[in-house]
Amino acid sequence: MSAYSELKARFHKRSAIEGALATLQWDRAAMMPTGGADARAEQVAVLETLAHGILAAPELPGLIAAAEAEALGADDRANLEEMRHAWVHAAAVPEDLVAALAKAGAACEMAWRAARPKADFAAVLPHLEKLLALVREEAAVKAEALGVSPYDALLDSYEPGGKSAEIDAIFADLAAFLPGFLDDVLARQAARPAPLPLPGRFPAEVQRGMVRRVMAAMGFEFDHGRLDESAHPFCGGIPDDVRLTTRYDESDAFTGVFGVIHETGHALYERGLPLGWRGQPAGNARGMSLHESQSLTMEMQAGRSRAFLTWLAPVLAEAFGGGGEAWTVENFVALAQKVERGFIRVEADEVTYPAHVILRYRLERAMIAGDLALRDLPAAWNDGMRDLLGVVPPDDRWGCLQDIHWYDGAWGYFPTYTLGAMTAAQLFAAARAAVPEIEDALGRGDFRPLLGWMRANVHEKASLLPAPEILRRATGKPLDAAAFKAHLAARYLG
Amino acid sequence: MSAYSELKARFHKRSAIEGALATLQWDRAAMMPTGGADARAEQVAVLETLAHGILAAPELPGLIAAAEAEALGADDRANLEEMRHAWVHAAAVPEDLVAALAKAGAACEMAWRAARPKADFAAVLPHLEKLLALVREEAAVKAEALGVSPYDALLDSYEPGGKSAEIDAIFADLAAFLPGFLDDVLARQAARPAPLPLPGRFPAEVQRGMVRRVMAAMGFEFDHGRLDESAHPFCGGIPDDVRLTTRYDESDAFTGVFGVIHETGHALYERGLPLGWRGQPAGNARGMSLHESQSLTMEMQAGRSRAFLTWLAPVLAEAFGGGGEAWTVENFVALAQKVERGFIRVEADEVTYPAHVILRYRLERAMIAGDLALRDLPAAWNDGMRDLLGVVPPDDRWGCLQDIHWYDGAWGYFPTYTLGAMTAAQLFAAARAAVPEIEDALGRGDFRPLLGWMRANVHEKASLLPAPEILRRATGKPLDAAAFKAHLAARYLG
Incomplete structure (x- = not known):
């Protein structure tokens, strides 16, 4: 042998x-x-x-x-x-x-x-x-x-071959853009009526059926995976048997469905890895930023688009027997695209999320380099929040104690969230340019054109190429913030 | 070290x-x-x-x-x-x-x-x-x-230290007893009105709740195990996390509840193994006949007793909204103690079950010894059924093709079913003699006195002693058919 x-x-x-x-x-x-x-x-x-x-x-x-x-x-x-x-x-x-x-x-x-x-x-x-x-x-x-x-x-x-020098440049671009952009978005939003929360209660049993309908629309194969429940939703298992979890909040089905769409994006990536490379390292998913790009393509780029919400609003209304103003497409768009300064990363919208990540990235780099002592972390955190987002956490529960990562030994992970968001924007723009029917199809709850493009350009590449090379072949250029900024501008100020 | x-x-x-x-x-x-x-x-x-x-x-x-x-x-x-x-x-x-x-x-x-x-x-x-x-x-x-x-x-x-010479003697005793006994039981039964099947349909969701109530009564700890569903019910997992399965037939809740009681008997044995020996071979359950004795103690000795059925009948009636003749304790006893000549082992009652096992035991001994050629198996099977049970299967699906064991390589397993039934009778008789309140407690759906005795006398012994020694210490004598025959006589001709 x-x-x-x-x-x-x-x-x-x-x-x-x-x-x-x-x-x-x-x-x-x-x-x-x-x-x-x-x-x-x-x-x-x-x-x-x-x-x-x-x-x-x-x-x-x-x-x-x-x-x-x-x-x-x-x-x-x-x-x-x-x-x-x-x-x-x-x-x-x-x-x-x-x-x-x-x-x-x-x-x-x-x-x-x-x-x-x-x-x-x-x-x-x-x-x-x-x-x-x-x-x-x-x-x-x-x-x-x-x-x-x-x-x-x-x-x-987490990101094989990732370089902080490159991240620095991209994050600097974003950090310069976001504060002013956020002010503009909030001003525009303040001039409109506030979105109406969906009224009523949403029985878990009904949500279970509804999210499965959404997953099926996305192309999730239930003979190759399951959806179950856990305190902290995740996507696990193996490519031929993907195990997703979610949890059901009976007072809020809207947040819940986007959580499932996010995890299903991860699942579709795993499921789309090439059959011929099962069990070999080159057959694995290619790093966390590309993984997050797949969940965020589904959740943020496609899921919160006006096109998809046009399909989703009546699906939810039918599932929960909803009717009236709160259940209109217009209100779904307002709910799905609501922007707010907040303290908590996992509750952040796509406009403010990068600020949370840039803060953590800067702090963890300083701590690993020995330039920031841990006892000074809470103050540095709060200063950073003030600079980047204009809010100061009332205490460390809302600040530097909110995320498990550092306390669990996961240092160097945080930047992949925002690299993933930017990768998603760049991939989605390229996909729409290459396959114009993607948007119309999303309006019918049909993800096949989008998924087909992702399968061919991302999933099937697995780890056979470096992540930057996959992105370059798929989009024609290396990662930068341009597509992400263009996406935000079109969605929130367009 | x-x-x-x-x-x-x-x-x-x-x-x-x-x-x-x-x-x-x-x-x-x-x-x-x-x-x-x-x-x-x-x-x-x-x-x-x-x-x-x-x-x-x-x-x-x-x-x-x-x-x-x-x-x-x-x-x-x-x-x-x-x-x-x-x-x-x-x-x-x-x-x-x-x-x-x-x-x-x-x-x-x-x-x-x-x-x-x-x-x-x-x-x-x-x-x-x-x-x-x-x-x-x-x-x-x-x-x-x-x-x-x-x-x-x-x-x-399957039965460490088991000897066919000993099994031969015990099975010969049983085989001599059973045919005449069966005739007597069937004659007695024929003189009475037939039991009424429980009428109506039994939604799986209601059965799920009902069987959990029965399991809790038996002492199953749901923080150390689960009940789920599978095509072929079994008891798996590990002692600290026992995984039972069942399946729900919406036309027959009665058979289903005894299936769960049976598997829970296996589960309680696993759960009762001594904590101090977790992970060591001496901490394992002691062979298949003792394992089966625990499921059959729960299903046959306790579960189908008049005392327990007195508690169970109103529990089922309440769960399914039942009322009238079919839901009386008297009818539950008639249903639970119904005896019938049949072709299929897994559907057999406790009187006819040993005949199915003795047949398989004799045949597999002959085949392993080379005294019976496989091509002659169907005829030998049908002859044995005629001799032992007085019925002849219409075809091999109802005969030698019914059980997976031989076809899956499990030879030498069959006798443990009936050794388990006899062990259950001997243990239960000893338990009732030692702890007179067992029967009254079962009438209140309280298994604690029975389970306490089994814990001390069987479960906690694990594999620290040979099975015959566990039985001798628990009952004062080695295994024989006497307690089983006495149990059958008391229940069916008493």
Whole structure:
């Protein structure tokens, strides 16, 4: 057997273990009774160790070097490069640091869960200091292995090949544009009547049927996935069996349906990955910003467009027996495109969301670089909110304690949200230019033209090309803020 | 680390992998969309290989030998004995035979699924011949390793230490008793008015609530398990997170509730295994006949007793809005204790069920011994049915094609059903003698006195003692048919 064939077999096995883990993690969130938690944690730890062991096998670097000397086609070479990338990340971090990070992350997350409702940053600070010290150690060893800066080494886990120098330029462009734009949008919005919230209550049972109708319209295949319920909605599972979750707020079906549309966007990406590369690293989704671009294309670009809302308004009215002013397309557009300065990222609209992300990106870069001490984080956060959004959180629960990421050890993740929003705008503009019927079809609740273009230009590329190259081939240029700004201008000031 | 500690760590890891497998298998039956089947089969195969690899590690026999020389208490010694037992089974069968069995079993099962509805035994015969040849090979190598007969070597997988010589004696006693007894019961029954089936339809949603009420009464802890739905009801999961399934027939809630009571009996046994032995072989349930004794204690001994039916009848009447003659306790007793000659094992009542099992046990012994050729199986089956039950199946769908076991490679399993029924009768009689309030409590839907006795006398023993020793300590004597016959006589001719 060639070295490359041997590697493929090993990575296939690793993928099967990770697929099993995906089911166990979905089950934990959506199905497992509380009494199963300890046993499940053990199962997950054992399987994670077995999956890691495949990357950590002493003969792996030799196999990779031998395979690199074999005659391989471009796709196999890309697959081999993904194998090396996974191995470099795994091999860079000593086992005792992996264990220390897992332990400190679990302790910090638990402290954060207690501290957040009490807005008690001081209580979590010592845990976060310990965790950040270990994350900086991880960043340093990965920086050495990858030949990049420590921050970029962390970013690379979520956005392979991502560079903060490029992000800086794009975010600077956005940060210069947004404050003035936001003032204009709010002024325009203030001159109009406020949107009417949908009246009544929305039984979970009716919502369950309604969101499935929307998912089916989007092209979700229920013989290759499920929708269930969990406290924190997510998209998990594997490409042939995607497991989505949502939760139902019986007082607000409107927010709920867009949450499902968002997760379905993630699911359609996973499902559209090429069949021939199942179980191989090159067959995986290509990083978090492209993943987020797929959810945001569906939620923001398509889902909140006037065209789609023209289809959605009567569907919801029929499901809930709604009638009158609140259920008109006009009111749906006003609700779906409402803009508001707020403290909380996950509740933000698409105009203010980038400000939340730019703030976190700047702060985490400074903390990883050692330029911002953790004890100064709350003040720096509040200053940043004032500068970027013009609001100051009343306490740290509404400020630097709101997101789990840092407290869970996920540093370098935040920029991918806004990179994803900009990628979505750029992809959607290219798709509409290439396939003019996309908009009319959305008006009939028909996502097939849009999904077809995404399948061919994004999903089927998997990790066979770098993300910037996928975007360049799909849109004709590298990522910048132009399409996103144009989208915002057309939707909110057009 | 001592050799025994090292072994405990390895078996703990194996148990975690098997716990993960239990979740994946439950998910496949109860949750997975059809499109996930291929990927799931790969995940299961990879995890099974990893679990097997722990037993197949070349250093394992040395560790076991070293641990046997260490100073261990009685429980640890029992645990070590279980480790050796698992290792002997795994080591006896060469890897290529394991693979051939898996392949032939899958092919034969698929052929059986096609052949059964057409009553076409000839179509499955070549597959079954191939599979049986491999099973006989497995029986031979395990017989050599265990020092027992080939049939007993197969039986040993399901009933550790089980001996066909003992089963022969007990089954001969039963086979002599049952035909005449059955005639008497049927004559007595014929002299009474036939039970009235519960009228109306029974919406699945109402059944879901009703069976959960019954499970709660039985002591099922919903923070340590779930009830879901699957085509073939089973009890899976792990002791801290038991996963039951059932299916709802909207035309028959009565059969359904006893199915759930049966599976809950299995679940309570798993849940009652001692906490201190989680993850170790000595902490596992002690073989299939004791497992079946727990489901049959709940379904047959307690569940179909007049005392419990006195509580159950009004519970069902309330759930379904029933009233009138069919919903009386008297009619519930007549329904729950109805006896009938039939062709199908899984539909049989407790009086005729042993005949189905004795037939299969005699036939599979003869086939494993080479005394009965597979082509002669249909005729031998029909002869046996005539002798034991007085009925002859109209075709093989109602005869030797009805059960999956042989076609799936499970030979040596059948006797445990009736051993379980006799064990249930013996345990229940001992429990009632020791705790007189059991019967009154059942009349109030209170299983606590019964469950408390089972916990102390069966569940908490796990695999720390051999099954016959658990039974002897609990009931004062080894297994025989006396309690079962006395139970039948009291219930059906009393």
